[in-house]
Amino acid sequence: MHDDDRPTGAFPYERLRRFPDVEAPNLQAWDATDLLLADRGTADAVQRGLTGREIAVIGDNYGAISLRLAAAGFVGVRVHQDLATGREAFRRNAEELGLEDLQIPSELERGLLDGARLVLLQLPRGLAELEEYADAVARWAAPDVVLVAGGRVKHMTLAMNDVLGKAFEVVEAELAVRKSRLLVASVPRPVPERPPFPVRAAHADVGLVLYAHGGAFAGPRLDLGTRFLLGFLDRMPAGEAVDLGCGTGALAAGYALAHPDAVVVATDRSAAAVRSARETVAANGLEGRVRVEHDDAGALLPEASADVVLLNPPFHLGASVHAGGALRLIEAAARILRPGGELWTVYNSHLDYRRQLRTVVGRTSVEGQSGKFTVTRSVRRP
Numbered sequence: 001m002h003d004d005d006r007p008t009g010a011f012p013y014e015r016l017r018r019f020p021d022v023e024a025p026n027l028q029a030w031d032a033t034d035l036l037l038a039d040r041g042t043a044d045a046v047q048r049g050l051t052g053r054e055i056a057v058i059g060d061n062y063g064a065i066s067l068r069l070a071a072a073g074f075v076g077v078r079v080h081q082d083l084a085t086g087r088e089a090f091r092r093n094a095e096e097l098g099l100e101d102l103q104i105p106s107e108l109e110r111g112l113l114d115g116a117r118l119v120l121l122q123l124p125r126g127l128a129e130l131e132e133y134a135d136a137v138a139r140w141a142a143p144d145v146v147l148v149a150g151g152r153v154k155h156m157t158l159a160m161n162d163v164l165g166k167a168f169e170v171v172e173a174e175l176a177v178r179k180s181r182l183l184v185a186s187v188p189r190p191v192p193e194r195p196p197f198p199v200r201a202a203h204a205d206v207g208l209v210l211y212a213h214g215g216a217f218a219g220p221r222l223d224l225g226t227r228f229l230l231g232f233l234d235r236m237p238a239g240e241a242v243d244l245g246c247g248t249g250a251l252a253a254g255y256a257l258a259h260p261d262a263v264v265v266a267t268d269r270s271a272a273a274v275r276s277a278r279e280t281v282a283a284n285g286l287e288g289r290v291r292v293e294h295d296d297a298g299a300l301l302p303e304a305s306a307d308v309v310l311l312n313p314p315f316h317l318g319a320s321v322h323a324g325g326a327l328r329l330i331e332a333a334a335r336i337l338r339p340g341g342e343l344w345t346v347y348n349s350h351l352d353y354r355r356q357l358r359t360v361v362g363r364t365s366v367e368g369q370s371g372k373f374t375v376t377r378s379v380r381r382p
Contacts, residue, residue, distance in 0.1 A: 011038070011068045016093050018062055020296060021085035022328065029089070032178040033122060033150040034064035040148055040182060041065065041120045042072050048117070052076040056113050056141070058133055059122030063090040070099045080112050081105045082215055084269040084296040107271065108132070113140035123151030123183075124215065127163050129272070132197045132214030134167035138188035139195065147185040156181060167191070198279055206230050207257060210248045211279035215272030217247050217314075225312050226250050228373045229346040233258040235367065235377075236344055239307030242267065242336055244298055244329050249277030251310045252292075253284045265306075267295040297332040309333040311345045313353075327356060334361045337380035349374045 016029035045055060052074030057066045059081070066079045067090075081087050087105045106112040113119065119137050124130050130149075137147050147168065151160075153176050161183060164171045168185035175181070198211040201220035206227065212220040222230075229251065238259040243252035246266035256264045264286075266277050274294045281290045293300060311333060313326035330353065333343045343361050347353050349372060357364040362381035366374060 011071055012097070013064060013068075015096055016062055016064055016067070016089075017096075018085075018089055019092065020088050021062075021083070029062040029093070030064035031152065031180075033152055033180040034061075036177055036180045036182060037120045037122065037148065037150045038065045038068035040150075041069060041118065042074075044118055044146065044148070045069070045074060050074075050118055053078075054115065054117040054142075055120070056080070056116040056118075057120045058108075058112075059124060060090070060120075061086050061122065063093045065120055065122075066090075067093060067097060067099055070094075071097065078112050078116070079105045080108050082271045084271075084294050088296070108136055110140045113137055116141040117145050119145060119147045121147060121149040123149050123156065123160060125155060126215065127159055128197070128219055129214035130160060130163050131166070132195075134164050134185070135191060135196055138167040139191045141188070143188065145186070145188060149183045149185065150180055153179050153181050198276060200283070206250075206254065208250055208253055209280065209283040210250055210276075211283055212248050212276045213272040215270060216276040217270075217273065220248065222250055223247075223312075225346045225348070225373050228368070228370055229310070229312060229344065229375055230254045232344060232367060232375055236308055236310075237342060238262050239341075240305065241265070241308040241310065242298060242301060242306045242333075243310045244332060244336075245269075245311065245313060246277050246292065247273050247312075249280035249290070249292065251312065252277065252290050253280055253286055255308070255310060256286050256290050257284065262289075264290040265301065266290060266292045267298050267301070268292075269294070269296045297328045298336050299332070301336050303335050304338045306336045307338060307341050309337055309341070309343045311343060313345070313347060326351075326353065327360075330356055330360050333378075334380065337361070339380055339382040341380045343378040343380070344375065345378065346373055346375045348372060 013030050018029045053076035056078040060066050066077050069077050164185045169187035171185045197213045199220050202209050210220045241264045243266040246268045252264045252266035277292045313329050357378045361378040364378040367377045368375040
């Protein structure tokens with residue numbers, strides 16, 4: 001962190017933590033954009049005479065924005081966080097700061113935005129996710145709503161202005177401050193009768209229909225790693241299966257279709273992924289056989305409860321390249337699997353997780369390799 005990124009003022013940002021999300025020296029619970037949005041949100045709310053119930057915050061990763069507003073006396077601020085880990089960190093940080101009367105994080109639906117006159121948004125990296133947020137604000141918030149969206153300059157593009165311009169008549173970019181910038185959108189445009197998300201795509205080559213909300217990884221496409229692992233379904237045993245980090249639900253649905261007697265649980269820490277996977281499950285006629293949970297690394301699942309775990313682990317945490325997320329999922333798979341159960345993993349070959357898989361889970365063999373991906377089978381040791 002640079003000196004000009006450090007917070008000013010009385011709010012104790014340094015007491016915020018990411019836990020239970022991955023914590024490391026290069027990962028922190030707030031950034032300069034949080035500070036900029038919190039300062040701007042507080043000032044705008046005071047100037048316009050808003051109450052906390054007229055304010056919504058989207059993408060407040062660990063609570064830095066909404067907790068600052070609450071500490072300033074704004075009661076009833078509505079908050080949407082996509083990640084289960086962020087929601088738990090928000091709860092813990094609120095408790096640490098004595099702000100436990102806050103509303104719990106809400107889902108991305110009418111109740112989050114109905115009547116909101118000020119919306120503060122941490123800009124997502126993906127344009128599809130931003131499009132879904134912008135449409136939701138224009139669709140459900142008050143007619144005089146002002147959307148203040150902030151991001152790190154290095155991650156912002158002119159295409160973000162264009163996406164906001166589809167939902168708002170006025171979009172203004174402000175000068176950068178501490179390497180962050182705000183985009184201010186107002187005057188919502190009329191919205192189409194149907195929201196633009198979720199989107200649907202049929203993949204006849206693997207016999208799946210996928211649905212995706214804006215924040216779901218790869219959208220309705222079938223990412224190459226998942227597609228490669230789907231080719232090994234017939235070599236996996238049938239039984240009680242878990243898809244860790246399920247995304248749009250392709251692996252869970254594919255496994256259930258390949259093994260008609262199997263029972264499958266799909267989990268993901270992203271709310272957008274969970275909503276997508278549930279619609280994928282329904283579209284493939286698998287309701288009642290595949291359960292989808294918003295959960296961090298299978299934390300809600302009992303030990304030694306699964307015969308098979310499917311895993312296509314991430315190698316990014318937000319904007320940072322970091323193996324911590326994948327290692328947490330490997331550890332979760334070891335906890336969830338019964339002795340003799342199998343973990344099937346696909347990963348970018350250059351990452352070579354074989355040592356971690358052998359150490360944490362058990363005997364690991366390479367079952368297949370393509371030019372880019374490796375599929376391994378790890379047997380849970382007794």
